[in-house]
Amino acid sequence: MTQDIARKPIYLDYSSTTPIDPRVAEKMIPFITEHFGNPASRSHSFGWTAEKGVEEAREEVAKLVNADPREIVWTSGATESNNLAIKGASHFYSAKGKHILTVATEHKCVIDSFRELEREGYTATYLEPEPNGLVDLEKFKKAIRPDTVLASVMFVNNEIGVIQDIEALGNICREQKVIFHVDAAQATGKVNIDLEKLPVDLMSFSAHKTYGPKGIGALYVRRKPRIRIEAQMHGGGHERGMRSGTLATHQIVGMGEAFRIARVEMQLENERIRKLRDKLLHGLQDMEEVYVNGDLKQRIPHNLNISFNYVEGESLIMAVKDIAVSSGSACTSASLEPSYVLRALGRSDELAHSSIRFSIGRYTTEADVDFTIQLLKEKIQKLRDLSPLWDMFKDGIDISKVEWAAH
Amino acid sequence: MAYSDKVLDHYENPRNVGTLDKDDPHVGTGMVGAPACGDVMKLQIKVSDDGVIQDAKFKTYGCGSAIASSSLVTEWLKGKTLDQASEIKNSAIAEELALPPVKIHCSVLAEDAIKSAIADLKSKQGK
Numbered sequence: 286m287t288q289d290i291a292r293k294p295i296y297l298d299y300s301s302t303t304p305i306d307p308r309v310a311e312k313m314i315p316f317i318t319e320h321f322g323n324p325a326s327r328s329h330s331f332g333w334t335a336e337k338g339v340e341e342a343r344e345e346v347a348k349l350v351n352a353d354p355r356e357i358v359w360t361s362g363a364t365e366s367n368n369l370a371i372k373g374a375s376h377f378y379s380a381k382g383k384h385i386l387t388v389a390t391e392h393k394c395v396i397d398s399f400r401e402l403e404r405e406g407y408t409a410t411y412l413e414p415e416p417n418g419l420v421d422l423e424k425f426k427k428a429i430r431p432d433t434v435l436a437s438v439m440f441v442n443n444e445i446g447v448i449q450d451i452e453a454l455g456n457i458c459r460e461q462k463v464i465f466h467v468d469a470a471q472a473t474g475k476v477n478i479d480l481e482k483l484p485v486d487l488m489s490f491s492a493h494k495t496y497g498p499k500g501i502g503a504l505y506v507r508r509k510p511r512i513r514i515e516a517q518m519h520g521g522g523h524e525r526g527m528r529s530g531t532l533a534t535h536q537i538v539g540m541g542e543a544f545r546i547a548r549v550e551m552q553l554e555n556e557r558i559r560k561l562r563d564k565l566l567h568g569l570q571d572m573e574e575v576y577v578n579g580d581l582k583q584r585i586p587h588n589l590n591i592s593f594n595y596v597e598g599e600s601l602i603m604a605v606k607d608i609a610v611s612s613g614s615a616c617t618s619a620s621l622e623p624s625y626v627l628r629a630l631g632r633s634d635e636l637a638h639s640s641i642r643f644s645i646g647r648y649t650t651e652a653d654v655d656f657t658i659q660l661l662k663e664k665i666q667k668l669r670d671l672s673p674l675w676d677m678f679k680d681g682i683d684i685s686k687v688e689w690a691a692h
Numbered sequence: 693m694a695y696s697d698k699v700l701d702h703y704e705n706p707r708n709v710g711t712l713d714k715d716d717p718h719v720g721t722g723m724v725g726a727p728a729c730g731d732v733m734k735l736q737i738k739v740s741d742d743g744v745i746q747d748a749k750f751k752t753y754g755c756g757s758a759i760a761s762s763s764l765v766t767e768w769l770k771g772k773t774l775d776q777a778s779e780i781k782n783s784a785i786a787e788e789l790a791l792p793p794v795k796i797h798c799s800v801l802a803e804d805a806i807k808s809a810i811a812d813l814k815s816k817q818g819k
Binding site for chain 2: 595596597598599600603634635638670671672673674675676684689690
């Protein structure tokens with residue numbers, strides 16, 4: 286067996302991470318070499334230059350989401366922002382109560398922050414979404430209790446790309462005086478975010494999902510009405526005491542530039558990506574027994590999560606090694622469990638196993654999409670030709686009614 | 693998942709994929725596994741009147757090692773008598789394919805499939 290090491294797979298995993306836009310990299314480099322000063326140094330020009338870079342970046346991040354720059358706190362990424370927001374606000378407002386609310390399909394770092402608070406004595410509700418991945422507003426409202434202190438709902442789901450109705454959820458929280466946190470790691474540059482209008486108290490951002498560097502993110506902390514959080518990182522009192530630690534100037538500058546580009550280019554880019562996604566979807570839907578996971582309308586154009594029935598997940602991943610995608614299959618996860626997100630939608634284990642998440646981005650071309658459609662059609666056909674379940678399906682046998690000898 | 697070249701070869705170029713007429717009195721069919729467990733193997737053998745396996749075909753829903761294990765046994769089965777066939781052990785399959793420990797169950801399933809196909813043939817022929 287010969288392996289062509291030189292040929293890289295086609296990258297269709299932009300929801301995992303994105304490459305740094307070359308324009309972003311260019312802007313970062315001077316802040317690694319010549320402008321190396323500590324932005325907290327107030328006594329010389331090295332510090333002033335670095336501080337200027339940081340503050341300009343803060344303005345750019347704020348502009349993308351229509352916030353005040355003073356509402357932006359730098360962190361190491363969305364995981365830290367989510368931890369800081371959830372634990373920080375729940376701790377600060379614990380006098381109000383010790384119940385917290387989120388959704389079963391949130392990112393692991395939200396779920397795990399909730400688990401940590403449960404260990405500290407809080408009670409948590411993990412709301413099940415509807416089969417299309419969206420949160421039912423009435424169920425959300427009913428899940429709020431008099432002692433609910435905080436609710437956390439992600440803007441855009443990382444696996445299935447569905448967009449939650451943040452405005453409506455936020456209004457419910459306002460009425461009930463519940464702090465509302467939103468993980469927007471997957472939303473920046475993909476959906477319009479206007480924090481002047483959205484009733485959101487805390488919002489998490491990440492740079493590397495939006496063509497910025499890894500290791501940098503931000504937390505929006507509303508000033509009017511003012512939201513308080515307890516710091517999780519203690520030290521020199523940076524970021525108005527909410528997050529101590531020397532600022533990573535070059536990373537911050539990179540995030541600012543990445544968010545500036547997103548603001549300027551997102552409308553056109555999203556249109557282009559939507560066309561590619563629709564082409565991919567139509568190409569794949571030619572096949573039988575193909576299921577889109579998650580609502581197709583209330584969804585970012587970048588994401589397509591599809592299950593291919595009667596094809597086993599790991600063999601599917603082996604078959605499509607010429608494209609870089611992620612899968613809901615157990616075999617590709619560290620936990621050996623199929624995707625908890627797909628299972629929360631009520632998908633069977635088999636369908637969860639045979640799912641692939643395609644995520645399209647800035648550098649995806651039409652040729653990439655054409656190649657992907659061709660590859661998938663060929664490999665799915667091959668694996669189904671190999672599959673006794675496919676034969677049974679074709680013979681009209683309902684596989685769920687067959688008595689299998691579990692092993 | 694780091695697979696051996698042999699697994700990859702059988703996965704890329706599976707041998708003897710197909711279906712034999714399950715109503716033929718000379719054909720034995722074995723179907724083992726379950727979709728919920730992630731693998732289902734269908735193995736068929738066609739046996740001459742003097743008890744020698746003339747042909748073997750498989751279809752497998754499963755991971756790369758499940759496909760490779762079933763492909764490999766179809767190669768091994770051809771030309772063997774039923775007695776010789778029933779002596780094929782999962783350990784030999786696992787060894788030949790250098791299966792990692794988490795994939796040993798695939799070879800067990802392949803051995804079960806052989807036994808199941810032979811049992812089906814024998815019950816058909818009233819032996």
